[in-house]
Amino acid sequence: MSFLKSHFDLSNSQRNGILFFVFLLIVSLAFQFFWMIPNSKEVEFAFSEEDKQLLQKEIDSLKTASIEANQPKIYPFNPNFLKDFKAYQLGISTEEFDRLQQFRNQSKWINSAEDFKEVTQISDSLLNEIKVYFKFPDWVVESQRTKAYEKAEAGQLNLKSYDEKQNLNSVSEEELQEISGIGEVLAKRIVRYRDKIGGFIADLQLKDIYGLKYEVREKLLQEYTVKLEQDYPKIDINTASVVELTEIPYFNYELAREIVHFIKLREGISDFEELVKIYDFPAHKIDRIKLYLKIID
Numbered sequence: 001m002s003f004l005k006s007h008f009d010l011s012n013s014q015r016n017g018i019l020f021f022v023f024l025l026i027v028s029l030a031f032q033f034f035w036m037i038p039n040s041k042e043v044e045f046a047f048s049e050e051d052k053q054l055l056q057k058e059i060d061s062l063k064t065a066s067i068e069a070n071q072p073k074i075y076p077f078n079p080n081f082l083k084d085f086k087a088y089q090l091g092i093s094t095e096e097f098d099r100l101q102q103f104r105n106q107s108k109w110i111n112s113a114e115d116f117k118e119v120t121q122i123s124d125s126l127l128n129e130i131k132v133y134f135k136f137p138d139w140v141v142e143s144q145r146t147k148a149y150e151k152a153e154a155g156q157l158n159l160k161s162y163d164e165k166q167n168l169n170s171v172s173e174e175e176l177q178e179i180s181g182i183g184e185v186l187a188k189r190i191v192r193y194r195d196k197i198g199g200f201i202a203d204l205q206l207k208d209i210y211g212l213k214y215e216v217r218e219k220l221l222q223e224y225t226v227k228l229e230q231d232y233p234k235i236d237i238n239t240a241s242v243v244e245l246t247e248i249p250y251f252n253y254e255l256a257r258e259i260v261h262f263i264k265l266r267e268g269i270s271d272f273e274e275l276v277k278i279y280d281f282p283a284h285k286i287d288r289i290k291l292y293l294k295i296i297d
Helices: 002-008 012-044 049-070 084-090 094-105 113-120 124-133 138-153 184-196 203-208 214-223 242-246 253-265 272-277 283-289
Strands: none
Touching: 084 094, 084 124, 094 113, 113 124, 203 214, 203 283, 242 253, 253 272, 272 283
């Protein structure tokens, strides 16, 4: 008992110190209650009307940014390979997507925004929103550009007949340089490529010449054209061997092997467009590839 008592016995000075500490604590609490709380209300209403409007604009902008961040980002795509989920994201209805599927099941292809609208029957407003994301192969884009150019130029050029034109396979570098837009470098490039592939078999192959612009190519074809003594024999792609395909200027050994394997797995193809599914297949050159190949039903 003496031990416990020694710890709870306090002197007068100790008791006075405790009382003073309690007094300070009570004064501090009273100060916070009667002074700090009213002042906090004054601070709350210290914002001007202009400050409130700026604050609201900031809140609205953050909300807008949050909504946009949660929306799916749309990347350029080929509408021929549109999937149902992406169609849903774009706002295309199930019926419209089904029409596209039925069209594709017939081994047909969409080549323009107008084709897409005609097949799916989507509204003009929706088409205008999504067509900016359409990305067609280069050869499709150039084909459309060529058609538009030909329509615009129809009747404006005095074109020579086939007999009046000279043979593109026998033209010299010097003669090529007489064409406006063809200099020494470009003329050499045309002749070297012609020799490399064993001679042109169609005017289309001028597309393969790097740096030969469309307008210059048209000028060249006003004076020259490919003239063959006999039609070039085409190979049936469904029965072609790897070696035969490597003889085509646009295929190397690896790609030729991939094509043969692809065709064997499908027991033949009925449309050249099916080859686009092969990795690294030069789809933009498919119009020239068709010059060497055929499909026998």
